Amino acid sequence: MSLAEKIIKFFASIKLAAFTILAIGVVSAVGTITEAKYNDADMANKLVYHSPWMYAVLGLLIIQLVAVMIDRWPWKQHHAGFVLAHIGIIILLIGSWVTQRYGIDGSIAFGIGEARNMVLVKDRDLIVFASLDGTEMRAIYDAPADFVRQPPTAEKPLIVPLGGDELRIVDHHQFAFRDAQINASEDPNDAPAIRFQLENPNVNMTEWLRLDRSRKRSELDLGPAKVVLSPEVLPPSGQNEVVLVVKPGQSTLDYLIYNKDKSLRKKGQVAQAETIDTGWMGLKFRLLRYLPHAEEKVSYQPMSYFTPVTTSAAKFVFNGREHWVALNQPLKLYMKDRAYVVIYGNRQLPLGFALNLKEFRMDKYQGTNRAATYESDVTTPDGQAVTISMNEPLKYAGFTFYQSSFEQDDSGRPTVSVLSVNKDPGRWIKYLGSFLIVLGSVVLFWFKRVKWLKKGSAV
Amino acid sequence: MKLLGVLLLALFSSVSLADIGRPLENLAIQDAGRVKPLGTFAQESLQLIYGKKTFEGKSATEVVFTWLLIPDHWIKQPVVEIRHHGLKEALNITSPGKYFSPEELFGNPRLGLILQELQNQRTRQEKLNPYYQAVARLENQLALFRAIFTGVALRLVPDPATDTWKAVPDLDGPMREAFQRISKGFVDSISNSPVGSKPKPSAELQAAVDDFIAQARSLAPEKYGDNTKLKMELHLNHFHPFKWAWVCYLIAFLCMVAAMGWGSRAADRGGWIFLLVGFALHTYGMALRSYISGRPPVSNMYETVIWVPWGVLLFAMILERVQKNKMLTSCAAVVAIFCLILTDLAPTVLDKSLHPLEPVLRSTFWLSTHVLIITISYAAFFLAFALGDLVLFYYLKDEQKYARQIQSATQSIYRSIQIGVVLLAFGIILGGIWADYSWGRFWGWDPKETWALIALLGYLALLHCKLVGLVRGFGMAAGSIVAFALVIMAWYGVNMVLGAGLHTYGFGAGGVEYVTAFVVAHLLYVTYVSAVRYPRSKIQSK
Structure with a gap:
């Protein structure tokens, strides 16, 4: 027996095949446990399903499949099922590799009337824009940032050279809670904030509300009532609401209480520690604190697993100062004569055209707030109007757009439609592989069955 | 054959045993995203709040309806089930047992704080651990109890103007009067029954219910739903096809064991007859659920625990015909008895209520085909296991x-x-x-x-x-x-x-x-x- 034959015999061994099959099972099982541990499919993908371990076992499997088919050469009629099923598995794995390598799996989110020409994918990049002459912003650094597989630490930071300056990333939380604390501030440019309590026998809520500098009003909808903070007197919005008006230089706030039918219920002035009886089901509004100038201090609390309100955050060091920055939140760094914008965010890939969202509709199950179906009306660049609904995707320019989810405002009105966007050049390879596997296993067992029946009748 | 007769007799007698809640079950109610008979709503509500389908021998419908009529009595009854010991401790309840009155719980000084903690968990969108799951259940139990005894959960009349039906307190005009006639008929039926016996529904009560249904339906016939489906759902609630199926399988199993032991052909034949009757009932039950919900019967754990043993029996019967192996059907019968009894023993895990589906699961063709095939493959493995x-x-x-x-x-x-x-x-x-x-x-x-x-x-x-x-x-x-x-x-x-x-x-x-x-x-x-x-x-x- 030649060496080549020996090698083929070794890999064609069915005992080894049973081992490989079980190994794939074990690695997959570890993957599902990893996903449950982090409550996040992406972590399982990174740590297990696309890890060297998985690639090694799958590689071994392909070698064995090829070896066993060579070993059985020349094939006879009763080999038909075995050959078809094994070739099917190889083709399926090739198809998966093509999808993995050349496919796109992302999403776009847009409001009604908006257009998008980029797809957001799960991979993350670190991009630094610089304005060295004080005018134009230019990207000077753009690289993939996989902080799960290569976590930056204080000992082994990721260093981004920026000409004369240096940006270091020294820490990273994959999952973290954003924790914002509001403190009194001396800076007269800082916006005012209030802390209040809404209370009746059934409800007891205490919240902060801070006026955003760029916006005219801040509001918080707490179910039984909406609380609005504004620098000016606002008209009613058609909800039970308490409007608080800030006046510069005064220690009290003006308040207006509106009913659902937009009628004014009550108005007056309220100072810190005072209580207003709203009259709705015994609901009392208590102003716990009033800060004419307040600053928001943001910190990130690491979590060991994902929840829908966690975000990833990275710690940057620039010029001796530390900055915690959340995913997709730009960090602005100013020097005397130059400025940088740093973005740690999801990669955006160009679609090559713009998709327009004309309308979004949602049907609910009767008498509930649960969505039963939802759909988006979009227009493509060639003026085609298409409705994308659950299970009825749009195929356009090599991409497929699926209705995936939506976002609602406080009153339950849908505001944003989320489509998942997909390009899968491996699709038909995988379908061919699947078809061969099914055909092969049917043939395999059917032939066995015929043989077995004959044997049975002979006895 | 005699046994079969006895079985059928028992079957019909259980169907004709009318209790006072029986006429009320026919009222249609809008709940959890669909229109269902009040009988189903009452069973699901009592199951959630009390953890059982009946309360001290009273039917769910009777209990739920009297919550509305005499709330002052019921608020003092131990109808709220708390199973979690940690929650009992957190509520500072020292008394033994697991049933407590709503009054006791509503007045519990720690309840507000505990519910607030649950709310905090929810704002962080964390998965709930068993303690918080118990708190969430208690919140649902109390909210549902309150909603029933104030009547707001009983949305019995379709509103032509909106999607949401009108609840009992919002009824006006003729519908209000019609509902009051039901209440009167119900109370009269109880007071006219001899003391100590189970009250029977009077003809007036039945007439009042029929009149209410006719009036409500005429308001918005298309919203009131398919009458046959509602009737079928009640029939499913009362008939218990899966219970009868496992009883048949058990008899079939005993016959088959006897046949193997003594080599009796008659016992073998009897075993097959009972197996086939059980299988027919099993199939009938699944077909009913499928017809009522309008989807294949594999959309939750409960349904698969019924579907898989059906497949086990199917494979066993086919293989037994081919391989002449007597062990197959008796093993399959054991699997089916086990699974079907399980569905009755574990109502909280195997929830039998028919919930509306998530949007993405509504494409029934691919969904049903792949789930049906995967679960039926589990049936083949289950047979191999047995x-x-x-x-x-x-x-x-x-x-x-x-x-x-x-x-x-x-x-x-x-x-x-x-x-x-x-x-x-x-x-x-x-x-x-x-x-x-x-x-x-x-x-x-x-x-x-x-x-x-x-x-x-x-x-x-x-x-x-x-x-x-x-x-x-x-x-x-x-x-x-x-x-x-x-x-x-x-x-x-x-x-x-x-x-x-x-x-x-x-x-x-x-x-x-x-x-x-x-x-x-x-x-x-x-x-x-x-x-x-x-x-x-x-x-x-x-």
């Missing part, structure tokens, strides 16, 4: 004496596993096609699909080992039991162990401890029989 248990028992008793039984059962195990493997591979691929069609992703390493694949790999490894003689008769039987643990993980564990998340200390919720015990017991059984057999086989080979 046969494996039996074969190991034979090995334990006397390998030589039962050689013939062992050989034919092993053949059936092999055949079942082959059927299962082909179906599971096909089902997984169809699932990929469905995912691709609905999400644009052929394979996404979703835990449910991954575990189905792991189960498939387990059986594939077993078949490959068989191919080269690494595994023979004994190994096949042992393997069919061990590999079934993977099926249990894919079928149940993904939802209850992984789905609950490792953070929620999943153990202790949803019967995980029982299922784990079941799996571990079988693994120990396999180990024990192997250990006993190993020295014996050594001696033989010498």
